[in-house]
Amino acid sequence: MSVLISAKQNKKYVPSKIKESNSYKVFKVFNTILMIIISIATLYPFLYLVAQSFSSEAAIIKGQVSIFPVDFNLVTYKSVIAKGDFQRYYLNTVIYAVLGTIASLFTSSILAYPLSKPHLRLNKFFGPFIIFTMYFGGGLIPNYVLINNLGLRNTVAAFILPGLVGTYYVLLMRSFFANVPQELEEAGEIDGLSKFGVFFKIVLPLSKPIMATMTLFYMAGYWSNWFTAFLYLDSREKWPVAYYLRQIIIGASTSANPGAANAETMQIAANIKSCCMVLMAVPIICVYPFIQKYFVQGMMLGGVKE
């Protein structure tokens, strides 16, 4: 908690206004300009994409589109949204993201909670046991072989299980849980809650900031994931939208792709590609500002004490 408290104190600290040297004024102007440039440079690709998605194909080919749409129209959106394939991919993504996030949150919180209890003696073993996996992993091929051997190919589980628990996230949650007042948990036990009850009825509700953060992190992870689908989901009906995007954006240029024929996908027009990208990015962009304040807090808590 110490970080947050001092962060608050920091806000109260008003820098003395006795004298602001000229060089500092110059610096301030320079800093503001630099920040404006960085903001524009960050936003430009998004704006360009949005402008393209509302423009006609002809205008894009002529290279007339910058950040404002040329020949503004909604035809592309209508045709993409009306496409049965696209709807299915999008729905798949939503299903996978929701299922995956719930499973991930559950598994990582029940792992982080015991790890946050210093009196548990076996934590001396379980702590390093999970942390080691941050630095050394099985690698692509053994994982691939494992999923195939478990018979998970072409199942939703193959999409969700490989990345179910993020060890770094567990460590963040652990630091958060460690700061939940012990007295509250003990009071809950006295009132007749079991240890499970204490966790689900006291600790979790008090941990909304970190849970919101984790929801965003996990959800964004599942939402963006195309590679797991690429490895394990063969049938088109199971593709998430990210994999579909990969197919239409990258198309035939990656020849080593064992996937289906891409010849026809290479021809897809820039406005359709942009439209699909915008539609995929929109949910994350909408949710993210609301959760930002939580994840900055969460990262601060967990990150500083390494």
Next chain:
Amino acid sequence: MKKEQAAKTKKAKQEPLLRHIKRNWHLYAFLVIPVAYYVIFRYIPMFGNIIAFRRYRAGSNIFGDEWSGLKYFKQFMGDQSFWRAFKNTLTLNFSYLLIRFPATLIFALLLNEIRCLPWKKFVQTVSYLPHFISMVIVAGMVKELLSTNGPINKLLMSMGKETISFIALPQWFPTIFVGSGIWQGLGWGTILYLAAIAGISPSLYEAATVDGANRFKRVWHITLPCILPTITTLLILDIGGLVGSGGAFEKVFLLYNPMTYETADIVSTYVYRMGVGSGNYSYATAVGLFEGIINLVLLMTANIISKKTTESGLW
């Protein structure tokens, strides 16, 4: 509170392990599912690396069929494509690190100098955003922006230069790789620095101000030394990833093509092509294992050096 916990730990040590487990069985019960997960999906693949020393045929047991000794290691040691991929991994990761590391630190310090809170929040919100965007979309953006009729080429044309097909030219790949990485990760990389800066006691700054330090001196003599542990931690982690794929795999995989293999093919994409692509599972595993172990060694070395010089490390 800490004393209490210390006392508790001490008390717990006195009782036999079995009784300790029995008394806390609820908490240990929580661990069953996650630990099973770690065993199956993290540790079994680690041991699955044994197929680098055995012959694996598609569909056979996860640990392979029969011993083949170091055959696959010898094979990739003499393989030109492997060494090209190895060199590219180092070049791409190292140049990215070299630019990103100071850039994030400086950006964090500059962000911290903004006194107008809404403006600061706006810049932060904007700069964190690309971190959450799928690599597929990032790759798509890169391709659109760099396409022959995209804005970059339009700019070149307006300056009277010829258009460049960036995506097809190997000499441009490192620039694209580093540039898109900075675009996506600059803001996100500042979070931990800003957290560390927020944790510095304001009294230090007050004292320095009284002593007549200007803003630049305050940053140099207080902020930087105070966040040094964070800087080293992040640097160690980065060094540990120099040979690894990290987030590079997805981006390279989405952006490279046979024309740019020369500068773009990295170890992990090579492993993918050899293993999943061509079915040489044992060979690809040997390459992947080699990569993983080099990384682990790098990480441990960086950690030891850091502990000796700055007394802070990862563990």
